[in-house]
Amino acid sequence: MSLQEISPNLTEDHLHEIIRKFGGVKYTSWSFDGNAAKKGDSYLSELHKVIVTGEDDKGKSLSIHLIIKTSPKSAGRRKTFRSAEFFRNEINFYEIIAKNFNEFQTIKKDAKYPFKEMSTCLVSHLDGINDFLIMENLNEFGYFPTSRQQAMDLSLCRLIMQTLGRFHGLSFIIRDQSPNLFEQLSIVLDETYYAARLKNWYGNFIQTQIEIALDAVEKIYGGTEIEAKAKKFLKDGNLYDKMVKFTHTRNRFSVISHGDCWTPNFLIKTIKHDGKDIPVKAKMIDFQLARFASPALDISFFIYSCTTEELRAQHYDDLLKAYHDSLSEIIKDFGSNPEFLFPFSALEAELKSFARFGVGMGIESIPFSVMDDNETADMEKIKGDEAVPITDIWILKKLENIEDQRRLADIFKHAVDRGYLD
Numbered sequence: 001m002s003l004q005e006i007s008p009n010l011t012e013d014h015l016h017e018i019i020r021k022f023g024g025v026k027y028t029s030w031s032f033d034g035n036a037a038k039k040g041d042s043y044l045s046e047l048h049k050v051i052v053t054g055e056d057d058k059g060k061s062l063s064i065h066l067i068i069k070t071s072p073k074s075a076g077r078r079k080t081f082r083s084a085e086f087f088r089n090e091i092n093f094y095e096i097i098a099k100n101f102n103e104f105q106t107i108k109k110d111a112k113y114p115f116k117e118m119s120t121c122l123v124s125h126l127d128g129i130n131d132f133l134i135m136e137n138l139n140e141f142g143y144f145p146t147s148r149q150q151a152m153d154l155s156l157c158r159l160i161m162q163t164l165g166r167f168h169g170l171s172f173i174i175r176d177q178s179p180n181l182f183e184q185l186s187i188v189l190d191e192t193y194y195a196a197r198l199k200n201w202y203g204n205f206i207q208t209q210i211e212i213a214l215d216a217v218e219k220i221y222g223g224t225e226i227e228a229k230a231k232k233f234l235k236d237g238n239l240y241d242k243m244v245k246f247t248h249t250r251n252r253f254s255v256i257s258h259g260d261c262w263t264p265n266f267l268i269k270t271i272k273h274d275g276k277d278i279p280v281k282a283k284m285i286d287f288q289l290a291r292f293a294s295p296a297l298d299i300s301f302f303i304y305s306c307t308t309e310e311l312r313a314q315h316y317d318d319l320l321k322a323y324h325d326s327l328s329e330i331i332k333d334f335g336s337n338p339e340f341l342f343p344f345s346a347l348e349a350e351l352k353s354f355a356r357f358g359v360g361m362g363i364e365s366i367p368f369s370v371m372d373d374n375e376t377a378d379m380e381k382i383k384g385d386e387a388v389p390i391t392d393i394w395i396l397k398k399l400e401n402i403e404d405q406r407r408l409a410d411i412f413k414h415a416v417d418r419g420y421l422d
Helices: 012-021 075-080 083-107 154-177 179-185 196-221 225-235 239-248 295-306 309-333 344-354 356-369 402-417
Strands: 026-035 046-055 061-070 121-125 132-136 255-257 266-273 276-284 291-293
Touching: 012 026, 012 046, 012 061, 012 121, 075 083, 083 121, 083 132, 083 154, 083 179, 154 179, 154 255, 154 266, 154 276, 154 295, 154 309, 196 225, 196 239, 196 356, 196 402, 225 239, 225 356, 225 402, 239 291, 239 356, 255 295, 291 295, 295 309, 295 344, 295 356, 295 402, 309 344, 309 402, 356 402
Parallel strands: none
Antiparallel strands: 026 046, 046 061, 061 132, 121 132, 255 291, 266 276
16 A cells, blocks of 8 residues: 555655654654554544654664544545545644644643643644544554443543543633633634534434434333423424534633544543453544534533443432543643632533533434444445435434333433433
8 A cells, every 4th residue: 555545645755744753863664554443433534554664863763653544535425424624623623722732731831730631633634635634543552442332331431521621621721821812712613513504414314313212212211201301302493403503602611622522532541450441541532523612512422422321320420520520620730710710500500501412412323322333334335426415324223222222212311300401
């Protein structure tokens, strides 16, 4: 495989640049290390593993393991999934927002625990056709994905909530200490999933999700208040319009958010303890859906897509506390006052207003999560250079397994119990 086969605009100059960023002076070679995503885990891009080799100023060899994320080769696939918009948003996140986050943290030398829990983009290219990002392969540092089919256990959920708290905390810190910078960063991102201009692209697909969700709720909670409130949320008015409103509402608690907070987008590092893998660190990846919005959108997306009702019933309040404690700690570490910037009561109010967004996302993510790998969409089915309806590719069916039906229906139970669907 050649560099041009990975991406037509990828050259050895980019690899030279990466070698220099790691203290090398000379690029010598590269090798292809395989594809980095299995079927079903990457719709909007292609992922390749590459090893780049070079030398330092003493002639000592160094090897850097990379992930190269490219726009799909197929024009039909790029147009079907609007890849150019997603790549532009992610590249803007890394090249503008992440870069400013890092520069801000570097200046604040008194902070002991800066936020480093996200992937690093080393090189990017954006032309709307052959876009790519090159990142370190975090597998080499012990970070690996977890199964999207299984809900997360408590220790992993707590770690993710703590990571989200620290990530959101940076927005509160910068808004407080560098308001002009924060105002500039808040307008960098474009909404790539829920916007009026995208309604025709997504609208029919959401109707399929609604049918699947109502079927599951009827089978598990038929004739109850849960079914009545689920129907009201899903059927009264247009659900897509509601989701657009959630993603576009701004207030003094809005943050730079991840936007796609489900299992595949967190890589986890574990240690062995009593024969078990204990999660100790997390890295956030994939910022194609990053947006400026309420922190409740990320929280509720994660909670409803990645946890079970059993876990929520026992530990939801603990998880919210873990999130807020972590957010408060990084805010205090940088010298600001969390009780002034985002008290726990404000978090509860944000969830009351926006947590139903997570329900709206859950009716998409849960059916995808419980799919077997061989049931997921095959991108190679897109023929030709023109877009096809996403309903022809993302094919969701009613859930047959009662456990899967319950997992989907239970997000409505929790939202009703918490008053989020009132």
